[in-house]
Structure formats: C-alpha cells, structure tokens
Amino acid sequence: MILEQFYLQCLSHASYLVGDEATGRAIIVDPRRDVDEYLADAQRDGLRIEGVVNTHFHADFVSGHLELAAATGAWIGFGEAAETDYPIRRLRHGERISLGAVEIEVLSTPGHTWESVSLLVRDGAEPIAVLTGDSLFIGDVGRPDLANLGGSTNTDLARAMYGTIHKTLLTLPDHVQVMPAHGAGSSCGKNLSAALVSTIGEQRLSNPAVQPMTEDDFVALITAGQPAVPGYFSTDADLNRRVHTLFDSTKTVPALTDAELRDVLSGAGAFVIDTRAPEEFAVGHLAGSVNVGLGGRFAETCGMVADIGDPILAITNPGQEQEALLRLSRIGYDNVIGVYDTSPGESGSAFPASLSEFVEHTDRVTVAELADLLEQNSITLLDVRNLGERESGYIAGSLHIPLAELARRASEVPDGRPVVVHCQSGWRSSVAASLLRAQGHSATTDLLGGYAAWSETMAATPGSETAEE
Structure with missing residues (x-):
C-alpha cells in the first residue's frame, strides 16, 4: 500500500495519493488545482492515476479534479448526493474501490455538506486509515454552515454530523489513522489541531466535539462560535460543481514598467494587492492598495477583500511574482492583469520618484x-x-x-x-x-x-x- 499526504500550509489543506504498488493503480483524494506534484509522485512510484475523489464540494479552494482528469483520463468521484456539470462516478455508502490488494471503502458521512464522504483505506481486509475530508478533524468536526443544499438548515446538517460521528466514524477500530482534509488555521472548523495525522482512538479520548453528549448539545456546540466565512467560499463551492477553465502552470502576466503602472493607477478598476510584509508596506505603498502579505494566509485573505472577477494588480518583492499568481489561482482568482516588482533604489523607497504622487506611508500605533x-x-x-x-x-x-x-x-x-x-x-x-x-x-x-x-x-x-x- 502507498498512502501519501500532501499538505499545503497556506490553505491548511491536505490531499492524498492512495495506490497499490503491485498493480500500479492509484487514486488522488481532494487534490488542489496545481496537480504537477501528484503526477510526478505517481510517475516516480510507477503508479497510474485512474480516479479522483473529492470528499465534498470544497469551498476554500478550487479542486484539481478537472485538471487530473484531463491529464490522466481518470474518472471523478463524489458522494451520491452531488450534482455537477460534468460526468461523475457516484460513490455509495459501502461501495468498494479496488486498486488490487488495496481497497477503499466509501463511507457516507454527511454533516459538513450532504454529499460528504469519507474513504476507509484497507490493505487486504485490514482497515489502515480513514480519509475523513471535512467530517472528523483532528480536534474538531466540520462546521455545518458553509454550503447547505436545497431547503435544509445548518441544524439539519449538524444533526446529520452527529450521526456521522457516532454511528459511522467512531465505530471504526481505535488503531485506524484519521487523515482529514484540513488542519489548524482552516475556516472549515474552529478548533483544528496542528497535527496532520491522528487515530480514531486518540480522537475518541481527546477531541471535545466527539465526546459523549446528546444530539441537541452536539448541535449547539458545532453551530456556535465558528469563524467568519470568507466571501469567496460560496463562489468556489459553486466552481467545483461546474466546468471551468483549467489551471495553466505556464501562464504568466505582464511585469509592468513604471510608466505602465502609472497608466493603470491613473485609470480605474484595478484592485491593487500589495503582497509585501506589513512592515514594508507601512514604510511606503500605493494609495488605495490593500496589504495582503505572502507571509500569511495569502489566498484565503485575498478572497476576503477582493471579488473573484476583480482585475488584480499584484505588487511583489522581486522573485515572488509566480508564487503570488499560483496562490491566487488556487482559489480561482485568475484575473491578474499585471505584476509590479518593488526594488528599492538609492533613496530606499520601493517606488521611484516618478510615482511619488501615488505613494503614501502609515504610522502604525504602539x-x-x-x-x-x-x-x-x-x-x-x-x-x-x-x-x-x-x-x-x-x-x-x-x-x-x-x-x-x-x-x-x-x-x-x-x-x-x-x-x-x-x-x-x-x-x-x-x-x-x-x-x-x-x-x-x-x-x-x-x-x-x-x-x-x-x-x-x-x-x-x-x-x-x-x-x-
């Protein structure tokens, strides 16, 4: 059995490769949009990716199922309740996906969303790990208020999550590894651990959200105190249901000259995101720009302050242009019209004198x-x-x-x-x-x-x- 976790710190996102070394067959679970790493690792291990499973419609990033299907011909799997614009394999509770000696059992685990599934990975008959998506986290459970379907309510989903936890996931053996889709910092829950792997037994003992309690108490617990929802979440959840433009790792955008930047600033409509650290930004920045530093939760925060359709101008430190573009693309923000590198001159300013009329500074308060x-x-x-x-x-x-x-x-x-x-x-x-x-x-x-x-x-x-x- 091959079971590899890929963790993206800036989105607190975990995805997985599950493969059978003997048969060379594999699936990818909850992939991000830039899929080259999955393809490279599968090739390294002699694996053929034949399926892509999303445990649910992700809201915090654009999933890479379409990219992987285009690159490999793999089928795309979702829980039985999913509705999409593209063909999918509907995964039913109890169904087995065979890769050889390695098998994956589908568990219906609604609560975060209605279509949510978890995947129990077996090596032969032995259950080894459960990929829980956004149902059971390490230290918490998934919130029920991000993507309701139909006429249901958050309370309906919370009650479904109670059943998922106590009737499905906690019935697994204590040694089974818990491998969720998110870790600490994610807005998909409120008390997520920084640990990336746990076990059912450890969660049974230490996770406050899965302790014995009434269903009503559970509902009250998981519907209160959740983080505010970034504005782009509903957009990305919808994008993941639809056919959309594929991620292009070779895409570049114009690097603007001083004169071109002046023209953009003199016009209207560009949303200027300055990706430098707050300390650099305070010393000197373009008036009207919004400071979202690459050193923090960059993509998620950009999705809080800009709309997905906004034409974006990115201000970066030299060499960080492609990182900014990639991280924006991971949440579907592909409309970057240009980048401008700040290279301090002899005066120490990040912007030349020719742009001084657009530059301001702020005095941060002690x-x-x-x-x-x-x-x-x-x-x-x-x-x-x-x-x-x-x-x-x-x-x-x-x-x-x-x-x-x-x-x-x-x-x-x-x-x-x-x-x-x-x-x-x-x-x-x-x-x-x-x-x-x-x-x-x-x-x-x-x-x-x-x-x-x-x-x-x-x-x-x-x-x-x-x-x-």
Missing part, C-alpha cells in the same frame, strides 16, 4: 500610543479577530467586525474620527486598515503586535483594567 488614544476617547478601535479569539479577551470599548466580513460591513465603522485596527498579532490588522483606507476611511492605522502585545503589556502594568474576559 501599545502605549493606543492606551493614550483610548484615554482621550479620540478614536474608534476595531477588532477584526474571529469570534472565538475575542471570547478569550478583548479591549474594552472596541468594535468587533471579523476580517472576513469587513469588506461588506465597512459602513458600520463610524465616519468622522480616526480608526485604529487590531488583530491578534498585527498581520490581519494591516490588511483591514489598508482595506478601510481604500474604501474611504483615510484616517486609519493599526496596532503593532496586535492584541497579543496589548495583553502582554497590560498584564505587566499594575492597576491596568483595559481588557475584559
């Missing part, structure tokens, strides 16, 4: 400066963390709008006074502050070090009463 501003009651303080983060502590008087909701809720930020944004560490706050400035809240900055720096400083300050639990 904890001490924020404390003074709050004392003076002279600002609006905006917290863009997720609900679960805020529940562990927040700054008194702060307005709460999760980053994933800010683009559509920016009108809730009061006009007429400066805004200071904070997140947990200072990366998302730079995204949020730049987005607000681009939408007209010009007097907006953010907190260096985020809530982590604030709470650490306040804890060391005798008599401080600025955080609420």
